[in-house]
Amino acid sequence: MSDNPYRDARGNKDFSVTDPSKTSHLDIDPTRSGQAVPADGDAPFLIGENMTGGYGRGADILHDCTVAVNRGEIAVIVGPNGAGKSTAMKAIFGMLNLRKGRVVIDGRDITALSPQDRVAQGMAFVPQTNNIFTSMTVEENLEMGAFLRRDDISGTMEQVYELFPILRDKRRQAAGELSGGQRQQVAVGRALMTQPKVLMLDEPTAGVSPIVMDELFDRIIEVARTGISILMVEQNARQALAIADRGYVLVQGRNRYTDTGEALLADPEVRKSFLGG
Amino acid sequence: MIDILNALAALANYVFVPAISYGSQLALGALGITLIYGILRFSNFAHGDTMAFGTMVVILTTWWFQGMGISIAPLPTALLALPVGIVVTLVLLLGTDRAVFRFYRRTKAAPIVFVMASLGIMFIYNGLVRFIIGPNEQRFSDGARFIIKAREFKAATGLNEGLSIKLSQGITVITAVIVVVVLFWFLNRTRTGKSMRAFSDNEDLALLSGINPERVVTISWVLVAILATIAGTLYGLDKSYKPFTYFQLLLPMFAAAIVGGLGNPVGAIAGGFVISFSEVAVTYAWKKVLVYLLPEQWAPDGLVQLMSTDYKFAVSFSILVIVLLFRPTGIFKGQSV
Numbered sequence: 001m002s003d004n005p006y007r008d009a010r011g012n013k014d015f016s017v018t019d020p021s022k023t024s025h026l027d028i029d030p031t032r033s034g035q036a037v038p039a040d041g042d043a044p045f046l047i048g049e050n051m052t053g054g055y056g057r058g059a060d061i062l063h064d065c066t067v068a069v070n071r072g073e074i075a076v077i078v079g080p081n082g083a084g085k086s087t088a089m090k091a092i093f094g095m096l097n098l099r100k101g102r103v104v105i106d107g108r109d110i111t112a113l114s115p116q117d118r119v120a121q122g123m124a125f126v127p128q129t130n131n132i133f134t135s136m137t138v139e140e141n142l143e144m145g146a147f148l149r150r151d152d153i154s155g156t157m158e159q160v161y162e163l164f165p166i167l168r169d170k171r172r173q174a175a176g177e178l179s180g181g182q183r184q185q186v187a188v189g190r191a192l193m194t195q196p197k198v199l200m201l202d203e204p205t206a207g208v209s210p211i212v213m214d215e216l217f218d219r220i221i222e223v224a225r226t227g228i229s230i231l232m233v234e235q236n237a238r239q240a241l242a243i244a245d246r247g248y249v250l251v252q253g254r255n256r257y258t259d260t261g262e263a264l265l266a267d268p269e270v271r272k273s274f275l276g277g
Numbered sequence: 278m279i280d281i282l283n284a285l286a287a288l289a290n291y292v293f294v295p296a297i298s299y300g301s302q303l304a305l306g307a308l309g310i311t312l313i314y315g316i317l318r319f320s321n322f323a324h325g326d327t328m329a330f331g332t333m334v335v336i337l338t339t340w341w342f343q344g345m346g347i348s349i350a351p352l353p354t355a356l357l358a359l360p361v362g363i364v365v366t367l368v369l370l371l372g373t374d375r376a377v378f379r380f381y382r383r384t385k386a387a388p389i390v391f392v393m394a395s396l397g398i399m400f401i402y403n404g405l406v407r408f409i410i411g412p413n414e415q416r417f418s419d420g421a422r423f424i425i426k427a428r429e430f431k432a433a434t435g436l437n438e439g440l441s442i443k444l445s446q447g448i449t450v451i452t453a454v455i456v457v458v459v460l461f462w463f464l465n466r467t468r469t470g471k472s473m474r475a476f477s478d479n480e481d482l483a484l485l486s487g488i489n490p491e492r493v494v495t496i497s498w499v500l501v502a503i504l505a506t507i508a509g510t511l512y513g514l515d516k517s518y519k520p521f522t523y524f525q526l527l528l529p530m531f532a533a534a535i536v537g538g539l540g541n542p543v544g545a546i547a548g549g550f551v552i553s554f555s556e557v558a559v560t561y562a563w564k565k566v567l568v569y570l571l572p573e574q575w576a577p578d579g580l581v582q583l584m585s586t587d588y589k590f591a592v593s594f595s596i597l598v599i600v601l602l603f604r605p606t607g608i609f610k611g612q613s614v
Contacts, residue, residue, distance in 0.1 A: 006386035077534050127485070133478040133611075144475045158594035190486070205391070 034112025124196035134176030145193030181212035301453035304549030305508035331506030333603035351421035538607025
């Protein structure tokens, strides 16, 4: 966004005036709005089809990339650094403008919708960083997740507490005081509060210990069993593919390999190039 | 023993009572600044003149009420005029937001651009107020003057030193307590208040949770209109109303907000009292109190006044600089710093 003169602070890096980490990093056009239209053709529950695009007016990062997930299944996007894994996920969530391709959920084309409107359509997104309200209590975090709902949320909150029992004990504590793994649980819990049909996780295990990681993957499988589709970007490709129904290996914004998680793990080519032998 | 009581009475009369009421006024002003900082993420330099504008509307309405013979004696008529002042100020603030700040929000302008825009708006408000009511001092307090009179206090206690509490001081403290309690109840207990805190904490995640940023911004301006008008009116009732004084109040109010931790409402209140007590204590002539407390031969010759009242702004300025140097996040860690 260097072409925006209002963002040019003329070298002023005086952060006593404001903290840049709390301001918006999403490149969302606030004037953007559109309607969900019925999509033609038979498709998986959620699919980002032939997506081509990049951030702002920058160069394309995704090239004809397709990612899909069926109801109640786990799909995992893996690939080397800079392969456009997170970008593919953000494209499905509407955080960048697609030049080509479409996003369809449950038979409805939502390509024109803003991210907020996609939340209302049943998508929930857990960003990789800054994914909790640190100054608010765990319970308030969950409440804010359910902000769009007008019905009684206590049942859903109970489900989240059953899934992550530690959160029940810490529910009056500020979320920012929790450990890394507990924070991720709060982040996932917040997203589940909207009762989404699809849960999108951007590297949920980044920066947590291996034990916590296994625990988190177990919980994610549990969530999928309740019928929620899960789309996940993962750095820990081996463990992630082991729980995945579908795996996507992206390289430079293109689909390189697409198969079941099991088949990808067994594929010697994939093992050699992306899983370290 | 009687000397100690006399000293306490003098201390209460000249330091505690004025500092508590001045501190409440500063706290209300600093709360408005801290809210805008937390939600819109810029330092609003127009806040002092927003207070001046709100108070001006209250004064004009008060005069109108007085002309019609409406009064709530012994309470000042200005309290009755407060709602009118708040509504008119809100219209001005929302108009400004739509005309100026919304544009910069849409373009995702750098914070410094917002600050400079608010500086321009400060000058516009400043001119507006001078144009309507003029730069002169205005008196608009009516009703009873005192809750406790110095002479009555002396007669009742038999002390040499009198203690007087003005009605405006009592009203200031009571109103400030009510406003702060309601504000904290709103921010911590209601859905809308929580969504404001969520937005202040993490804008992107608030968006992903379906919180509408424009609605949060509008509600912040409503709160600022209420806080600024009440703070300005209380200050005007307690001291007197002069537009330039309100512009000068910007410094102690910013100092209060920063000392407490910008973006943190509890900090704004604590900061208000830190600033007011320092200002009053540094500019008070301590001779009177010391004469009672010290043995006769130690009685000071001078006034024992650290600084003349003309330099009271130096106090808030020094505190501001010291805090920014040694603890930039303030006493309570600012939520947004």
